[in-house]
Structure formats: structure tokens, C-alpha cells
Amino acid sequence: MKNTDTQPQNKFGNWLKTSITARMFIIGFLTLILLIPLFFIQDLIRERSHRQTEVINEINEQWGNEVLIYGPILKVPYKTYNEKTVTDKKTKQVYTETNEEIQYAFFFPENLNINSNINPETKKRGIYTTAVYDSQITLTGSYTKPDFSDIEIDNKDILWDKAKIIIQSSNVKGVNEANLKLDERNYELTSKYNGKKNYNFNEVVLHTLETKTIDKTQLEFKKSLTFNINLNIKGSEQIRFIPTGKQTSAKITSNWKTANFFGEFLPYNDNKITENGFDAKWKILDLNRPFSQQHFNGIPDLKEFAFGVNFMIPVDEYQKSERSAKYGFLVIALTFLIFFLIQTLSKINIHPFQYLMIGLALTMFYTLLVSISEHSNFLKAYLIAGISVILLITLYSKSILKTFKFPVFIGLSLTALYTFIYVIIQLENYALIVGSIGLFLILTMIMYVSRKIDWNNG
Template structure:
């Protein structure tokens, strides 16, 4: 007897093949599933970026951190007298006792001239690079006679024989040489412990260098008191100065070509950058800054008014990789949309597993991009990773779609998509504009193509 039994039909499989709605749900579900590896990839990029930050911080710590110079400042002690009422415990008599206290007043220079010559170089550890430098600077200027009239201190209560000149710096570890002359007389600089701890990440703590007591005879101020300071300091990444002079003039020269000028004040000369490096000049008056020349309640924190130069490494590969990974959802979604339209219009069956393989190939682009960019520049890494993924998906599509025209169309579409994303990554001011226009055109193309689909068939 002939067996006429037929195997039971797979209703779900048939529904998935024939129903457009089912295919749309399947594609959407796979896109959501592929967000999981994309999340892990974004986490990997942040982890590698954090590792870069840690290694650069270690290099800078060993060589010498950024340099911030605050000063010089003339410190002059003075006496104050306070009356205190005291009651004798035995006689119960009340009398007044005068208590003498010694405080410090701080005076900024009348004129401050800063000349610095900086020779940066790249320092590497493994695959990570940072900019370090050796700086030679000359700081000169004048002090005028301190004015105590604001707090009504008599001249006899000013301790001129205890006056000192101090300089504050964020990096005393990198100091190779430091000398100070007042009216041609040498005064050695010694480091003074300020008791501050750097608990906050990337916080700038200023350390004090001070002279011995200035010769009282030099503080007669028949004319402005002249000073001259020579410093040789090793530092990293950036250097900056606080404009303490009533008139501050600064000039920084270097052979570094990718410098970034930053801070409260910028150089005034237009020809500061050339093919040989830069020669930047500043001129800052007391009218340009919101603080005075004398301070009687300690040294104020004026780091926010500093100006200087950042010796930046021009490219940040991890930042670009992270920006490209943010478009991962868009790349996967649009690629799946292309396959969905081809499948719907040509009636070619594409299995969900094949969609998944294409999606995983697209996520591999980002791991290739990060790993290659660590050993090369971003453009080369992008080209290698993009070409590899496009070639892989195009060849795999040939085995699925059995024709040449559809795989070639997919390859061309992926090439255009990756090129579009690369352009957006490179742009800063126009990234949103170009991205919006590009997405609008993509939507228009999809709407035009999808008009041929018979949506009544499932």
C-alpha cells in the first residue's frame, strides 16, 4: 500500500516566509538583539580610552605634570594690635590687655615680563603617546612700595626685615633650576610645604617656593624694586601663567606646530603660528582682570584667570571610534532594511540566521576599527575595517541572493553609508546639519522604493 502521508507543514515557517509583517517583526527583533554586542563594544572603547588616560597620567607623573606659575609675589609681614578685656580671678578687677598679632600682606608686581622657550617632544609607553616638554623661562619685572593705607597700618609696624618673595608652581618636581635676583643680589629659592593634598582627580595644587628675607636696605623703594627669575622646568601637556603684574607681558616660543592657546586671555599677535612652530605674545593690564594688586587675607586662588598653551596630540582615536559606534544602530538598521526590501521585492527567502550573521559582521567593524587605530591612524583603520566588512557582507550576500546585482548594490550601499558616517565624524560645526540632510535623503529613497511593495500581502 502506497504511503500518502505528507510531513506536517510548519505553519510558523510558512507565515514567516509569506507574511511581510512577520518579516518586519523578525528584522526588528534582530536589530534589538544586536544592540547587546554594540553596548559591549561601546564599553570596550571607553575602557581602552580610560586605560590611555591612566597611562598618560603615569608618564606625566614621572616626567612632571603641567606647569602653572603664579607670581612672583612680595610677602610683607606686619603687626596688628587687638585689645582684650580680662577679669582677674582673685581681685575681680577688669583691665584691658593689648594682644599683638603678626599677619602677612601680599603684593603683586607693578610690571611682569615673561619669556619662555619650550621644546616639547612625544613620550610613548606601549601604544600610548603624550606630549612632554622642557621649558626655559625668564621672569622679570618690578615692585613698587607696598601700600598699607587700606588697612591703616603704620610704617613702624611693617616688618620690612622679614619680607620675602614667593613663587607658586603646580610642578616643583620638574624644577631643574631656579634662581632669583633682587636688585642684582642672588636669593636662593626653597620649597615650603603647604599642607595641601591632591585628593581630587586632576586637581591643580600650588606649591610655594620662597626666598630668604630680603635685605631691608633694598626695600627703601626710592625707585621700583627690580627682580629677575630664571627657571628650567620639565612639564607635560600644557603650561600657563597667572597675570599678576599690573602690566603683564608674556612671550612663549616653541617648535610645536599643533598648539592650542587657552585660558582667560589669548595672544594678540595674528602671526603667532607658522610652519616652524609658534611665537605667541600676550599683553594684559590690571583693567583686564577682576582682582587687585594687594591682598591682606592670604593669597587668593586665581588659577581660573591663567593663560597659556596646550601642547595637544592632534588626534584622539578613541573619541572618533566612540562617535562612530554611536551610529551602529543606524548602520545595522539600514543594512537590514536593504535586505528586507530586496527579500520583499524579489521574493528571495532570507533566513533569520543569515540576517544575524550580517548583523554580527557589522558589529565586527567597530572592534576592528578600535584595535587597528591603536597601532595606526584613524583614517587607515577606518578604511581597513570598512573594506573588510563590506567585502565580507558582499560575498556572503552573493551566496544568499544567488545573483550579482543585489550583492553589488548592497556593497555600494554600505560603502556610501560608511563614507557618510566618516564625513559626519570629521565634521564638528556642521555634523548635525549634514547628518540630518543625509538621513532625510535616505528616508526619501526608502519611501520611493517601498511604494512598489504590496502591503496587502501579509
Template sequence: MDTPQQNRNKFGHWLKTSITARMLMVGFLIVILLVPLSYIESLIFERSMREDAAINEINQQWGNEVLIYGPILEIPYKTYTEKTVLDKETQKTYTETIEKIQYFYSFPENLLINSNINPEEKKRGIYSTAVYNSAIKINGNFIKPDIKNLDIEPKDILWDKAKLVVQSSNVKGVYGANIEFGNKNYAITSEYNEANNKNRYGITLHTLETKYLDQIDFSLVDSIAFNIEFNIKGSEQIRFIPVGKTTEATISSNWKTANFFGEFLPYNDDKITENGFNAKWKILELNRPFSQEYKSNIPDLTEYASGVNFMIPIDDYQKSERSAKYGFLVIALTFLVFFLIQTLSKINIHPFQYLIIGLALTMFYTLLVSISEHSNFLKAYLIAGISVVVLISVYSKSILKNIKFPLFIALSLTALYTFIYVIIQLENYALLVGSIGLFMILATVMFVSRKIDWNNN
């Protein structure tokens, strides 16, 4: 019968020589290393949030993104309701007519928008965002609103109390505004309208409006021209809503990495050149699913906006986050290489040495994030990758006592990091390339391990 000491010796010998024990140990260490990997992903998220906060601070101080909605005619009209009232003295009832002022809104017949944008990159510490100055010209004409479909009597319309309204997500950056309506100049003021202030997309819309257009007799004219000019300081993007029955828009700039988005895209093929862009839109009434007149409130048409995005095209935190998601794969495959070397060469590798190698692999991501904040992503990836590959290769030389194994490990890690870099650069083909790469890795492991006697402990 074996003594307790002999049993302990046998168990220790089994842990040291058993392939099963090594596999369990390696698997356990991989699970342990998921903890620092999760902290690294939290670090990347925290740095990304800090970047967003810095960019938001710049944008708020300079001027936020611009959404132009208008111009729109706001026309008041009278409504009448009858109310039955009881006279307390005579105990008789009589009908009282209550007059109330409501509004209907009319969009332009033709709308032409021209915006010349001068963007620049503005920094706050290590973070940067795109801001711009834009000279905007809006002109076109209104025709007499079709009130038949609105169930409004012509005699109830208060034409002398009509206003011209423009809504924008950014009034802080507006300056040098000039409005001409029917060959008359009007001042413009900012008006808070709680009913229309915030839409379902979370965009705050502010109202700019003229005083009463009492110099124009709408009942005597069929068409009235308007011309609006103003400058605006904004950031990241500029959009417009095609409220004209026919809307034509031109946005030009020297920004070379523009991204066009929204419900409608520019129609001209030569919109982007080496000197910037000159994008043109033409949107007809039949292209948009809304009408020309509305009662009660200005409708929320934000979903039909189109425009240009000036955001800085490189998002290193997103790439770092995608890279960190492959951390488990990097650690598992690296440990697999060491495990196969240990099994085939009969060299003993202590669990602590596996742990040190795993921690070195996790350091790649902290190096990547910190360096990419001060340099471009490719340079940061190269520095972090070379540092980790050299560190692990030199360390493995002292463990494996043979130069060919560290060289093989260095080549394997280099190929693995290159493979991951290619995947995170791809979008449409990332899954395809990743699947092919993993299949080739599996095939290599099956080939290398085919002669291992897994039952020989």
C-alpha cells in the same frame, strides 16, 4: 476544524511569508545586536581610560602641566586684639592686648615672562604624550604697596620679614632656579602651604619662596626690580596668570600644532608659522578683574590663566566612540537593505543569516579600535570598512544567488561608512550634513518601497 499540526504549519508559513513577521523579526534582531554594541562602547571607554592612565604615568614621572602664578610679595604685619581677662585672685578684670602676625600680598607693577619651549613626543607602549623642557625668564618690578586700602598701619609692617613667592602646579620639574631681587641674589625653597595648596579647579599649587628679603629696606625705596630664571620639565600645557599691573608674555617653540587657550589669547597674528609658534600677550590692569593687594591669603586666580596646549592633536578613541554611536544606524540601514531585497525579490533570508550579518557589522568597531592603536585613524577606518564590506558582500552572494544584489549591498555599505566618516570628521557642520544625509536615505527608501504591497502576506 484545523488540527494542532495544521495550525503550526500555518503559523510557520506566516512567519516565512508575512512582511509583518519579517519586520518584527528584523526589529527584534536589531534590539538584540544593541547588546554587543554596548560592549564595544565599553571597550572603547576602557581603552581610552588605559591611555589616560599611561599618559598620566608619563606626566607624573617627567613633570605635570605647568601653571605659573607669581612672583608675589608676601609681607607680614602685626595685628592687635584686646581681650578681657579675669584675675582669679583679685577677681578683677583687665584688658590684655594680643599681638598676632598676619600677611598681605602684593603683585608686581610690571611683569615680563619669556618662555622658550623645547617639546618632544614621549611614548609608553602604544600611547604617547607631549612633554617639554622650558627655559623661563621672569622679570619686572614691584612698587611700594598701597596699604591705605588694606587698613594697615605703616609702623606695623615687618619689612625685614618679607618674602618673594612663586606658586606653580609643578615644582618637581624645576631646576637651575636663580632669583635676583633688588640686585641681590636669594636662594629659593619649596614650601607647603595647606591654605593655598589646592584650588577649586582641582589644581595643586606648590609654593616656592625665598628667605627673608632683609637686605632690602622697603621703607626707603619706591620701586624694586626682580629677575627670576629657571628651567622646568613639564607636559601637555604651560600657563601663566597675569598678576602684573601690566603683564607681557612671550612663549615660543618649534611645536607646530599648538593650541592657545585661557582667559586671554595672543595678540600677534603671525603667532603660528611652519617652523613653530611665537605667541605674545599683553594684559593691562583694566583687562583683569582683580586688584594688586590682598590680605590674609593669596587669592585663587586660576580662572584668569592663559597659555599653550601641546597635547597630541589626534584622539582616535574619541573618533572611534563617535563612530560607534552610529552603530545602531549602520545595522538598521543594512538590515533595511536586506529586508527590501528579500521583499522585492521573494528570496528567503533566515533570521540566523541576519544575525551573522549584524555581528559582522559590529566587528567593524573592534577592528577599528584595535588597528587605530597601531596606525592612524583613516588607515584603520579603511581597513576595517573594506574588510566588513567584502565579508558581507561575499556572504550575501551565497544567500541572494545573484551578483547584482551583493554589488548593491557593497555600494550601499561603502556609501554608508563614507557618510559616517565624513560626519565624525566634522564639528560645526556634523548635524547639518547628518540631517541631509538621513533625509536622502529616507527619500531613497520611500522611492524603492513605493510599489511594495504591504497588505499582501
């Protein structure tokens, strides 16, 4: 007597082997399952990228953070008077009381010339690298007599004997030398604690360096008051200046060849980058910036108007690896589609477990890419990871498909697909259009090949 229980099982098993619909469902399910390791790989890339940022911030903190120079600024105190009506509690007599208060006015220079020479170098900790530098900065220029007419202050209420020159900087830790000369008199710059600490590396906190009180005779302004400031500051990653002069001229030179100029103002000279580094020049007039030369309500926050140079390390391997991993679903789906079309057209049976092994091999590409790129450049890591995975899948498919032509076709297809993704990663402005055209061509080929499939069978 025949066992009827095995007949439905055999029928279901045959349906799984022969049905196109069943095969598509299984492949789709496996593709979704493989998204799980892809998500873990993307988290790994982000974790390594965050670790890189932490290590670089630690190096920069020890050496000296970015340098932002704001100044020099002439700080002049003055008296203001406030009248207040007071009633005596005992006599009930009403009288007026005058309170004296000290306020501060801040004046920017008439002209400011910035000359800076930067000597960058790379610092490594483990596998991570950042750019640090030693800078020689000279600030020269002059002040004209401050104008208090906007607030109508009598000259007798201006405390000229209490006036000072101040400079604000984001990095006082890296200052090795700070000399200031007004006309022919030297003044020492000392640090004034402002109670702020930069806990957030994305936020720039400015600290103050100031002179002792300036000799009153120098502030008679029979002529312009000239200044000469020499600074030697160690910093990292970038250097910026705020154009406080009514006319600001700046020149920054360095032997660094991968500089990026950024900020509110860019250099005007076209030949700024040479084989030996760069020589960048700026010229900024007061008409070019939306702030005045005098301020009576404290020092304004003008960091957004700074200009400067970023001494960037031009390769960001983690960013490229993360962009590559975003195409992981596309690679798996297209590879499975190729095997599905070969299986359907050639009638060769491919087990779901074999699809799973192929998918896991494809995900291994990204772990290889990240781990190798940490010790080499991205192109070399991409080539090693790509060749390894393509050879693995090609040889594995040879054992499945039992012929040479199909494994060779699969190897060529994967080579073309990984090349296509690498090109997209390198492109920035044209990534979308190249990617769209490439996907359109892939879809066209799939539609052309799939026309031979009898979709009514299964």
C-alpha cells in the same frame, strides 16, 4: 490517514516565510539583540580610553605634570593688635589686654614680563603617547612701594626685615633651576611644603617656592625694586601663567606645530603660528582682570584667570571610535532594511540566521576599528575595517541572493553609508545639519523604493 499535527506547523512556517509583517518583527527583534554586542563594544572603547588616560598620567607624574606659574609675589608681614577685656578671677578687677598678631600682606608686581621657550617631545609607553617638554622661563619686572593705606597700618608695625618673594607652581618636581635676582643681589628659592598632594589629576595644587628674608635696605623703595627670575622646569601637556603684573607682557615660543592657546586671555598677534612652530604674545592690563595688586587676607585663588598653551596630541582615536560606535544601530538597521527590501521585492528567501550573521559582521567593524587605530591613524583603521566588512558582507550576500546586481548594490550602499558616517565624525560645527540632511535623503530613497511593495499581502 494524514497527520493533522503537521498542518498547523507548516501553515505557521509558510506564514513566517511569506508574511511581510512577520519578517519585519524578526528583523526588528534581531536588531535589538545586536544592540547587546554594540553596548559591549562601547564599554570596551571606554575602558581602553580610561587605560590611555591612566598611562598618560603615570608618564606625566614621572616626568613632571603641567606647569602653572603664579607670581612672583612680595610677601610682607605686619603686626596687628587686638584688645580683649579680661576679668581677674581673684580680685574681680577688669582690665584690657592687648594681643599682638602677625598677619601677611601680598603684593603683585607693577609690571611683569614673561619670556618662555618650550621644547616639547613625545613620550611613549606601549601604544600610548603623550607630550612632555623642557621649558626655559624668564620673569622680569619691578615692584613699587607697597601701599598699606587700605588697612591703616603704621609703618613701625610693618616688618620689612621679614619680607620675602614667593612663587607658586603646580610642578616643583620638574624644577631643575630656580634663580632670583633683586636689583643686583641674588636670592635662593627654596621649596616650602604646604601639606598638599595632587591625588586628583583634574585638580591643580599649587606649591610654594620662597626666598630667605630680603635685605631691608632694598625695601626702602627709593626707586623701583627690579627682579629677574630664571626657571628651568620639566612639565607635560600644557603650561600656564597667572597675569599678576599691573601690566603683564608674555611671549611663549616653541617648535611645536599643533599648539592650542587657551585660558582667560588669548594671544594678540595674528602671525603666532608658523611653519616652524609658534611665537605667541600676550599683553594684559590690570583693567582686563577682576583682581587688585594687593591682598591682605591670604593669597587669592586666581587659577581661573591663567592663560597658556596646550601641547596637545591632535588625534584622539578613542573619541572618534566611540562616536563611530554610536551610529552602530543606524548602520545595522539600514543594512537590514536594504536586505528586507531586496527580499520583499525579489521574493528571495533570507533566513533569520543569515540576518544575524550579517549583523555580527557589522558589529565586527568596530572591534577592528578600535584595535587597528591603536597602532595606526584613524583614517587608515577606518578604511581597513570598512573595506574588510563591506567585502565580507558583499561576498556573503552573493551566496544568499544568487545574483551579482544585488550584492553590488549592497556593497555600494554600505560604502556610501560608512563614508557618510566618517564625514559626520570629522565634522564638529556642521555634524548635526549634515547628518540631518543625509538621513532625510536616505528616508526619501526608502519611501521611493517601498512604494512598490504590496503591504496588504502579509
